[in-house]
Amino acid sequence: MDSIIAYFEQLDPILAALYATLFTWGLTALGASLVFLFKKMNRIVFDGMLGFTGGVMTAASFWSLLAPGIEMSDGNGFIKVIPAATGFLGGALFIFALDKILPHLHVNFKESRKEGLKTPWHKSVLLTLAITLHNIPEGLAIGVLFGGVSAGIEGASIGGAVALALGIGIQNFPEGFAVAMPLRGLGKSRWKSFNYGQLSAIVEPFSAVLGAWAVLTFEPILPYALCFAAGAMIFVVVEEVIPESQLEHNTDIATLGFVGGFIVMMTLDVGLG
Template sequence: MIDQVIAYFETIDPILAALYATIFTWFLTALGAALVFFFKTMNRAVLDGMLGFTGGVMVAASFWSLLAPGIEMSPGEGFIRVIPAAVGFLLGAVFLYGLDKILPHLHINFKESEGIKTPWHRTTLLILAITMHNIPEGLAVGVLFGGVASGFEGATIGGAVALALGIGLQNFPEGFAVAMPLRRQRLSRTKSWLYGQASALVEPIAGVLGAWAVLTFEPILPYALSFAAGAMIFVVVEEVIPETQQDKFTDIATMGFIGGFIIMMALDVGLG
């Protein structure tokens, strides 16, 4: 099945491939958010485990799918070769740092709001937070598909499909983790699902833009891959991991992180 998917993506336009892949990641977010129709509450241990899994996938994807290929395809030797990855990684983190300080948003626990002060409803702020997190995920998938089409060594269709699959897997629990807090805010199940899945609609947009940018400006690929990695690591360290430390289930979150890392690593090595 996976081999057939890879073969199909090899035959279509890379921008279209990026669109299809990120629609898949959005779909799994929507599927996860749909669990709100079947559950009344979310156990905190389950939430922490899910968030830990999300963090593990994102960290593994940042290295195996983005940073390592970015370094491999960079010119030069020694310290010169790592410059594009270092610069891109820093810029990605700075980009998310800027969004974090400017864009009004609210953490999943509904206790801490960040960004510019605004009268917007708490529900809107939570959706903006998750939307902000999904930008680097969609960008990473699109950039990798664009790199394959540009013929860069180290970028493969299998690796791009593995990344999309890994992002999709962690989007499933993320969708549930967004929809349930909205339900606790007394939104209807339908509205909780609609808002939960809407947070991932930015991924197809970012994916298409990422693929287009790499195809248009080929030399930026090592920087673009590392940019996406830096943005993803910023999200994990600044948002995901601290959220798992709010209660007594830190060990569950840690094991979820380990599991997510192993699965993403296996997908990338096995398919890439």
């Protein structure tokens, strides 16, 4: 792991963010590739994986984003937390707006429950866009953190950025699976189901590069940007991931998955950051 961190330390931050999110995209594709091995998805396993995803995203929001964002803010007391509160609210409202605009359909929901603007798009596209919505703040968070490291801002570290990329990559594995398997159940070919599954994470490299560029160009926004990504991720967890994991009443499995995901991400961040 030390050699990986040393490698990323030598890279341009935008290139480092790109490489890190190509890794997370690759793990999404790996998860989607399970469609070649299985004919259907076990709902209990799926809910456990959804819970795990929520746990990783929640832990990453605090350990990798909110805590460093507060630490690097100026001032004391209530003044010090203003950038964090402002950024967090902005990120949540950003995903809220996307949720209302972007046409999408959550896994195992009927087509009558699709969200966003009305569109004639096929169910397969809507399912893919639902997971894509999760990946926007994830890629942004990785890019912002790498940008902060390059800017030399206290509280941001290469180890923390690598830990975040690793944790998000791990939880992207079940996300790829979560798109590909339902599409297979809809009658799509294995190859087409795989392609839709891996494409759900293609937004991560783009949002990561944008995040790194923004921080490098407008350095004072880093505390706001970190907390913006945190707010976006927490909104996704509370509004989509947790409710979906509880839909079939596999509450214990989903909750234990959440706890496991939180522990994994917390351990990675503290151990590497």
